Amino acid sequence: MEIEKGKTAKYLREKSGGVPEQAKENLKEFNRIKKLMLEALAQEDLTIKQLTDKLNMPSDEVVYHLMSLVKYGLVATGDVDDMDEYFTYKLKK
Amino acid sequence: MKDSLKSSSYDALVIGAGIAGGEAALNLANTGYKVLLVDKELSVGGKMIMLSKVFPTLDCAACITTPKVSEISRHPNITIFTGSEVSNIRKISDNEFVAKVTRKPRYVHVEDCTACQLCEKACPTSVRDQYQFGLIGRKAAFIPFSICSPKAAAIDIDNCTLCGACERVCPTHCIDFTMETETNELHVKTIVVATGFNLFDPNNIPRYGYGKYKNVITAMQMEREIAPTRPFHTILRPGDGKVPDKIAYVLCVGSRDATVGNPICSQICCMYSIKQAQLLMGALPMADVTIYYINIRSFGKGFEEFYQQAKGMGVNFVKGKIGRISEKENGNLILRYEDINKGKLQEAEHDMVILSTGVLPTKGIDGLFENETLTLDQFSFVGQSDMLASPAKTSIGGVFVAGAATGPMDIPDSILSAGAASSEAISYIIQHA
Numbered sequence: 001m002e003i004e005k006g007k008t009a010k011y012l013r014e015k016s017g018g019v020p021e022q023a024k025e026n027l028k029e030f031n032r033i034k035k036l037m038l039e040a041l042a043q044e045d046l047t048i049k050q051l052t053d054k055l056n057m058p059s060d061e062v063v064y065h066l067m068s069l070v071k072y073g074l075v076a077t078g079d080v081d082d083m084d085e086y087f088t089y090k091l092k093k
Numbered sequence: 094m095k096d097s098l099k100s101s102s103y104d105a106l107v108i109g110a111g112i113a114g115g116e117a118a119l120n121l122a123n124t125g126y127k128v129l130l131v132d133k134e135l136s137v138g139g140k141m142i143m144l145s146k147v148f149p150t151l152d153c154a155a156c157i158t159t160p161k162v163s164e165i166s167r168h169p170n171i172t173i174f175t176g177s178e179v180s181n182i183r184k185i186s187d188n189e190f191v192a193k194v195t196r197k198p199r200y201v202h203v204e205d206c207t208a209c210q211l212c213e214k215a216c217p218t219s220v221r222d223q224y225q226f227g228l229i230g231r232k233a234a235f236i237p238f239s240i241c242s243p244k245a246a247a248i249d250i251d252n253c254t255l256c257g258a259c260e261r262v263c264p265t266h267c268i269d270f271t272m273e274t275e276t277n278e279l280h281v282k283t284i285v286v287a288t289g290f291n292l293f294d295p296n297n298i299p300r301y302g303y304g305k306y307k308n309v310i311t312a313m314q315m316e317r318e319i320a321p322t323r324p325f326h327t328i329l330r331p332g333d334g335k336v337p338d339k340i341a342y343v344l345c346v347g348s349r350d351a352t353v354g355n356p357i358c359s360q361i362c363c364m365y366s367i368k369q370a371q372l373l374m375g376a377l378p379m380a381d382v383t384i385y386y387i388n389i390r391s392f393g394k395g396f397e398e399f400y401q402q403a404k405g406m407g408v409n410f411v412k413g414k415i416g417r418i419s420e421k422e423n424g425n426l427i428l429r430y431e432d433i434n435k436g437k438l439q440e441a442e443h444d445m446v447i448l449s450t451g452v453l454p455t456k457g458i459d460g461l462f463e464n465e466t467l468t469l470d471q472f473s474f475v476g477q478s479d480m481l482a483s484p485a486k487t488s489i490g491g492v493f494v495a496g497a498a499t500g501p502m503d504i505p506d507s508i509l510s511a512g513a514a515s516s517e518a519i520s521y522i523i524q525h526a
C-alpha cells in the first residue's frame with residue numbers, strides 16, 4: 001500500500017479494517033453532549049445546577065463535560081454567586 | 094533530547110524515570126556513563142511532576158522538577174524511551190545483561206513536534222484525562238500535560254477515530270500512523286530499578302463511597318486541583334461544581350490495614366495531607382479543613398513544625414477512625430467515626446472528602462528476570478539484600494534499586510536512595526570492567 005505523507009490515518013484505517021466501535025461511540029456521545037451544552041449556553045449564561053436541570057443529566061457529568069469545554073476553549077467562566085459557591089458559565093465569544 | 098535507537102549498548106539501564114530513576118540516571122551520566130532511561134508513561138517525572146507543592150518547605154514541585162527533567166532530557170549521555178516497558182532481562186555474565194524493551198508507537202515523531210497544540214484543537218474527540226486523574230477530558234491527539242517531557246503530542250490510538258484531522262493541521266507533518274511497536278534488544282552492564290509505587294485503589298473499601306459519591310476524591314486528585322496546572326479554574330467539587338468550604342481528610346486509607354492486605358504505614362500520607370490542608374486554607378480562606386487520623390507520623394526534619402504550623406493555621410485534627418461515609422441529597426457527606434479520645438461514635442457533615450490513599454508496591458518487576466531471582470521483601474517491594482551497609486543492593490549482582498521501589502518514601506529520601514544506587518552501580522561497573 002502506498003503511504004502518502006499527511007494521510008497516514010487513512011493507511012491505518014484501511015490496514016486495521018476500520019475504526020474501533022468504542023471510539024466511534026465515544027465521539028458520538030461527546031458530540032451529543034457538547035451540542036446540548038453549547039445550545040443551552042447560547043440562550044443564556046448558566047450555573048452547573050441550571051445546566052443539570054435543563055439537560056436532565058447527572059450533575060457530575062455536567063461538571064466533567066463543561067470543564068472539558070472550558071479547557072477546549074469553547075466555554076468561559078463567569079462570576080461566582082453571592083455565597084461564593086457556584087460559578088456561572090457562558091459561551092466563549 | 095535523545096529518543097533514538099542508534100545504539101543498542103549502554104553502560105546502565107534505569108527502569109522508571111520518576112525522581113529516583115531520573116536522579117540515578119543523571120549521576121551515572123555526569124560520571125561519563127551512557128544511560129538508557131525507560132518509563133512506561135509518555136513523560137518522565139513520575140509522580141513528583143504531578144504534585145502541587147512539596148512538604149515541609151512548600152516549594153513549588155514543578156519549579157524543582159522542571160529544571161531537573163530538562164537536564165535529564167538534554168544530557169548527551171542519557172537516552173530516553175518513554176511509552177516503553179522492559180519485557181525481559183537475562184544476565185549473561187557479571188558485566189552483561191540483555192534486556193528486551195518494547196516501545197509502543199506514539200504516532201508522533203517527537204523530534205519534529207513543536208507542541209503547537211494545533212492537533213489537539215482539531216481533534217474532535219474527548220476522553221477522560223489520565224494525567225488529571227479523570228477529573229476532566231482531553232483529546233485523542235494530546236500533549237500529556239503542560240510540563241511533560243518530552244514536550245510533544247501523542248495519539249491515544251484506542252480513542253482515535255482515525256479521521257486524519259490532526260495530520261491535516263500539523264505544520265511539521267510529524268504525525269505518523271504508520272509507526273509500529275518496536276522491540277529493542279539492549280546490552281547493558283548494570284541495572285537500576287526505580288519503578289516507584291502504586292497508589293491504593295479506594296474502590297477496595299466500598300464503605301467510603303469512592304466512585305459512588307462524586308465528592309469523595311483521592312489525595313492525588315486534590316493534588317491536581319491545587320496544582321498550577323489544575324483541571325478546573327479553581328477548587329471545585331466534581332459532583333456539582335460547588336466551591337467546597339467544609340473539607341475532610343481521611344488518613345490511612347489502605348495503609349496500616351491488614352484487612353486490605355497492607356499492614357504498613359505509607360509514611361507520606363500524613364504529611365501530604367497536612368500540606369494540602371495548608372494549601373487549601375490559603376486558596377479558600379473561608380474553608381474549614383478537618384483531618385481524621387489514627388496517629389500523625391511527623392518523623393522527618395521539620396515535619397513536627399509543619400504539623401504545628403497547620404494547627405496554628407486552624408486545621409482541625411480529630412483522632413478518629415472512619416466507619417462509613419454516606420451522602421446527603423445535596424452532595425454533602427456524613428462521616429460516621431469513632432472519636433478515639435472520647436471513645437464515642439460521632440457523626441460530622443462535610444461537603445468534600447479526600448481519601449489519603451496509601452503506597453503499594455508496583456507489580457511484576459521480579460518477573461522480568463529470566464535466569465536470576467529478584468527477591469522481594471515481605472510486602473512485595475524490591476528486597477534490599479544488605480539494607481544497612483549497601484541499601485541499593487538487590488539479590489542480583491549488578492542490579493540496584495532506588496526510591497519508592499524499595500518501600501514508601503518521600504522525595505528527599507528517594508533522591509538520597511538514588512544517590513546510593515548510582516554510586517553502587519558505578520562502583521560495580523568499575524569492579525567488573
Ligand SMILES: Cc1cc2nc3c(=O)[nH]c(=O)nc-3n(C[C@H](O)[C@H](O)[C@H](O)COP(=O)(O)OP(=O)(O)OC[C@H]3O[C@@H](n4cnc5c(N)ncnc54)[C@H](O)[C@@H]3O)c2cc1C
Pocket residue numbers: 108109110111112113114131132133134137138139140141144146147148149177178179287288289290292312313316361365368455495496497498502503504505507
Ligand atoms: C498525593 C501525593 C502527594 C505527595 N506529596 C509529596 C510531598 O509534598 N513531598 C514529598 O517529599 N513527597 C511527596 N509524595 C511522595 C512522592 O511522590 C514520592 O516520594 C516520589 O514520587 C517517589 O519517587 P520514585 O521515583 O521512587 O517513584 P515514582 O514517582 O512512582 O516514579 C516511578 C516511575 O517508574 C515508572 N514505572 C513504573 N513501573 C515501570 C515499568 N515496569 N517500566 C517502566 N517504567 C515504570 C512510572 O511510570 C514512574 O514514572 C507525594 C505522594 C503522593 C501520592
Ligand code: SF4
Pocket residue numbers: 201205206207208209210211212213245246262263264265266267268
Ligand atoms: S503533532 Fe504537530 S500539530 Fe500536534 S503539537 Fe506537534 S507539531 Fe503541533
Ligand code: SF4
Pocket residue numbers: 009212215216217218233234248249252253254255256257258259260
Ligand atoms: S485522527 Fe485521531 S487523534 Fe487525529 S484528529 Fe482524528 S480522532 Fe483525533
